[in-house]
Amino acid sequence: MGIVGPRARTNRLVTRDLGDELLVYDLERHKAYCLNQVAMQVFRHCDGETTIQDMALRIGNALGLPVDEQAVRLGLVRLEKAHLLDDPVGLTLHTSRRELLRTLGRAAVVVVPLVSAITVPTSAQAQATGVCPTLGQPCRSTADCGNPSMCKCNPAGFCAPN
Amino acid sequence: MEKLDRLGWAAGLAFTAYGVSVGVRVSDRSVLERVRALLPPGWKPVGKPTVRRLYSLIVGGPTHRSGVHRFNILYSDGARLLRTHDLEETLGQLELDLELYIADRAPRRTFVHAGVVGWNGQAIVIPGRSFSGKSSLVKALVKAGASYYSDEFAVLDERGRVHPYPMPLAIRPGRDGGPLMKYRAEELGGVAGVRPLPVGLVLFTRFVGGTRFRPRPLSAGRAVLELLAHTLPARRRPGRVLDALTQAVAQASVLRGTRGEAEETVRQILGSEGFRREHSALLSGVKASVGQGG
Numbered sequence: 001m002g003i004v005g006p007r008a009r010t011n012r013l014v015t016r017d018l019g020d021e022l023l024v025y026d027l028e029r030h031k032a033y034c035l036n037q038v039a040m041q042v043f044r045h046c047d048g049e050t051t052i053q054d055m056a057l058r059i060g061n062a063l064g065l066p067v068d069e070q071a072v073r074l075g076l077v078r079l080e081k082a083h084l085l086d087d088p089v090g091l092t093l094h095t096s097r098r099e100l101l102r103t104l105g106r107a108a109v110v111v112v113p114l115v116s117a118i119t120v121p122t123s124a125q126a127q128a129t130g131v132c133p134t135l136g137q138p139c140r141s142t143a144d145c146g147n148p149s150m151c152k153c154n155p156a157g158f159c160a161p162n
Numbered sequence: 163m164e165k166l167d168r169l170g171w172a173a174g175l176a177f178t179a180y181g182v183s184v185g186v187r188v189s190d191r192s193v194l195e196r197v198r199a200l201l202p203p204g205w206k207p208v209g210k211p212t213v214r215r216l217y218s219l220i221v222g223g224p225t226h227r228s229g230v231h232r233f234n235i236l237y238s239d240g241a242r243l244l245r246t247h248d249l250e251e252t253l254g255q256l257e258l259d260l261e262l263y264i265a266d267r268a269p270r271r272t273f274v275h276a277g278v279v280g281w282n283g284q285a286i287v288i289p290g291r292s293f294s295g296k297s298s299l300v301k302a303l304v305k306a307g308a309s310y311y312s313d314e315f316a317v318l319d320e321r322g323r324v325h326p327y328p329m330p331l332a333i334r335p336g337r338d339g340g341p342l343m344k345y346r347a348e349e350l351g352g353v354a355g356v357r358p359l360p361v362g363l364v365l366f367t368r369f370v371g372g373t374r375f376r377p378r379p380l381s382a383g384r385a386v387l388e389l390l391a392h393t394l395p396a397r398r399r400p401g402r403v404l405d406a407l408t409q410a411v412a413q414a415s416v417l418r419g420t421r422g423e424a425e426e427t428v429r430q431i432l433g434s435e436g437f438r439r440e441h442s443a444l445l446s447g448v449k450a451s452v453g454q455g456g
Binding site for chain 1: 251
């Protein structure tokens with residue numbers, strides 16, 4: 001049987017199930033994602049065999065809510081953008097996200113698939129301020145400027161980026 | 163490294179902290195006591211000669227030749243970290259690099275850049291980068307009766323409990339700068355916590371003048387995502403880090419929003435009836451029912 005539906009990526013991912021959310025860590029890109037319940041269900045149903053129509057039906061049954069095919073498509077587009085699908089599904093949404101939200105109305109809060117992402121910082125980035133926060137302040141030595149990896153005391157006696 | 167090894171070293175020490183072994187050698191014995199004062203909490207001297215990282219500090223200063231001032235040079239293993247005439251700056255860099263290395267390599271702890279206090283048997287964790295105002299908030303919380311755990315790291319174990327990291331609280335006296343002032347909890351009229359605590363509240367907040375603290379709840383998943391941005395070994399050990407963070411937020415309320423003055427925010431967190439009703443999880447220890455936060 002050939003592949004008829006999208007397939008979720010499994011290689012080099014670390015996942016943690018929080019019940020109604022799924023955390024995914026991409027070891028290749030060092031990005032972390034939080035999938036809400038609907039996005040998680042879409043991700044879980046991406047087995048290469050389930051069609052979008054079937055997904056909508058099964059996810060709707062699982063959540064006890066009517067889930068539109070467009071919502072599944074939106075989920076797939078978001079998962080693909082996050083590199084969480086094995087092959088590009090080449091989907092285009094027939095409606096914009098804004099239109100979809102309008103169509104779904106109040107139910108959108110529950111059934112819109114959300115994929116939140118961050119780029120996981122290196123340990124130095126997690127420790128650093130990112131900018132020199134004491135920029136322009138008078139100083140006698142770099143110790144007066146806080147984090148010496150970000151700031152230094154320049155010869156004129158003011159804190160400056162390192 | 164071999165060239166460095168051939169230099170004459172006056173003194174040195176080897177220690178472990180959080181399961182990481184480190185050595186420091188100095189070219190001037192009188193500086194060693196100052197190095198000891200920079201070591202992380204709970205460090206213990208070790209006798210074995212092999213360490214995972216070796217810092218070498220060549221101490222500069224004036225020489226017998228007039229007008230000649232030698233540089234202070236700091237090495238981490240074989241790599242030069244800093245070359246400067248300022249010994250304070252050199253020691254500051256040593257402290258920072260040591261802290262970073264240990265936080266990143268500790269095998270059984272997860273270090274999250276955050277301020278932490280204890281309140282009613284639970285930890286209030288305030289993640290944030292340096293100068294986001296977390297130290298001011300920690301100071302105000304300690305003055306209001308919370309026990310001091312850290313203004314630098316939330317040190318999490320595999321169960322998600324927070325352990326104390328009792329370095330002195332570093333506060334800049336005014337927003338217009340000036341040298342850092344360091345306080346022990348007792349100097350602020352508070353006490354330092356000693357027992358590991360479960361997390362009751364995680365506050366993602368930063369100071370914005372003129373604003374009132376109106377935080378919004380975050381879901382557990384979004385909270386873990388935000389905490390990852392402040393977690394040092396996140397790239398090195400993602401699986402274990404995710405486990406520790408997930409455990410940490412499992413029973414916690416997680417709130418996000420800008421805040422005004424620290425004292426006013428603390429009054430809201432600890433004193434306001436409305437806030438207590440709204441975020442009763444902190445006080446009751448029951449997980450708040452939160453939706454997908456904004």
